[in-house]
Amino acid sequence: MKYKAAIFDMDGTILDTIRDLAYAIRYSMKAGGHSDEFTEEEVRFFFGSGSLIAFQRALACEAGEVPEEYLQIGDSREYLPDEAARLQKIFAEYYPNHCEEHTKAFPGLTEALDELRGAGMRLAVVSNKIDTAVQILAEQYFPGRFDFAIGTNESNRRKPYPDMLEQALQFMDVSRDEAVYIGDSEVDIQTAANVNMPCISVAWGSRSEEFLREQGAKLIIHDPSELKTVIL
Secondary structure, three states, rough: HHHHHHHEEEEEEEEEEEHHHHHHHHEEEHOOOOOOOOHHHHHHOOOOHHHHHHHHHHHHHOOOOHHHHHEEEOEOOOHHHHHHHHHHHHHHHHHHHHOOOOEOOOOOOOHHHHHHHHOEEEEEEEEEEHHHHHHHHHHHHOOOOOEEEEEEEEEEEEOOOOOHHHHHHHHHOOHHHEEEEEEEOHHHHHHHHHOOOOOEEOOOOOOOOHHHHHHOOOOOOOHHHHHHHOOO
């Protein structure tokens, strides 16, 4: 076995959450007096760096920016952070109560997790999603399969900061050399690098394979059934 533990991102990696996220973004933007005319494809690029950055990107999209421009928000610039924070509060009240309406596990993912657990691996979730929703969804869709799950709250800095990933390693009592991180975005690649951990990128999530390679992805898989091959 190559690793003792596997740590997963949530949105776009183990769960297809895009429809519920899109509804929640549209609801929050409309309730806040903004346009709610966003496609699911646009919303895919809003997320990855937490809901506050998602709303900054949504506001930039509303103003006419394209993904190549608003994806820089969160790394090298901010966009209307105070207004984004106001909209985020609406989202934080709405989304946990509606996070399960259209969400589903990616095909084959549950079986892949069971194979990893059956081989004795420890499993965890580390997500930039609101922690309340992370706990609800982990228990709803993968009961008993994760040893540890964490999302953002007032005391947890969002990825790519290493805080949450380091908490998962500490809880499971494994070193960074004994674990691998699995995610679907550039933020996941950066997070693993910041903890000096290996990273597996998945091609079924919010970013294209070409984009992931441009962001430095070294190993990309295309189906959950490949997890056992690259991890065990």
